[in-house]
Amino acid sequence: MLHIIDDEEAVRDSLSWLAQSCGIAATVHDNPEKFLAWVTTDIVFDPSGDCVLLDVRMPGMSGIALFDAMAARGLTQRLPVIFLTGHGDVPMAVDSLKRGAFDFFEKPFNDNKLMERVQEALGASLQAGTRAAVHARLATLSAREREVLDLILIGKMNKVIADKLGISMRTVEVHRAHIFDKMNVKTAVELAGLLK
Secondary structure (H helix, E strand, O other), rough: OOOEOOHHHHHHEEEEEEEHHHOOOEEEEEEEEHHHHHHHHHHOOOOOOOEEEEEOOOOOOOOHHHHHHHHHHOOOOOOOOOEOOOOOOOOHEEEEEEEEOOOEEEEEHHHHHHHHHHHHHHHHHHHHHHHHHHHHHHHOOOOHHHHHHHHOOOOOOOHHHHHHOOOOOOHHHHHHHHHHHHOOOOHHHHHHHHOO
């Protein structure tokens, strides 16, 4: 989902239409403060990724202030930010990129290049979401399951794992089944691919 945050209705409508003409679902927001409240309490991340097109200068909270607030909450990996501005300058763009913005476009911009970067940002968001999901699944493993997991990942067979940990082979099989279930995989190869 592309989130367009701009105080000008015409700009929001134009960007929304542009995104939809490229097959990108978009939603518009005219108020950075409301967006921040929503994104920190109610957001459900889109399975195909999320991205923010953010105007730099708006009344009240600026785009830069919103970006800083999102970054402080650790949201900019799942919600990559592309800045749009009609008043940009090189130092502002460089500073934004150094602080983790995905990109910086000055108005007027090339529609195709902007949408290409939006697609790339959506891909980055999707990857970040996948990594977050894997880490969440890893967090559900017990300490013993983590030990078994580490040995599975280096290719040890159940008997070797049992000997190394001083447990029965049946216990290793149970741990392996729990690990595969919690990590949502069917094979050790799939598990290794998920955690590479």
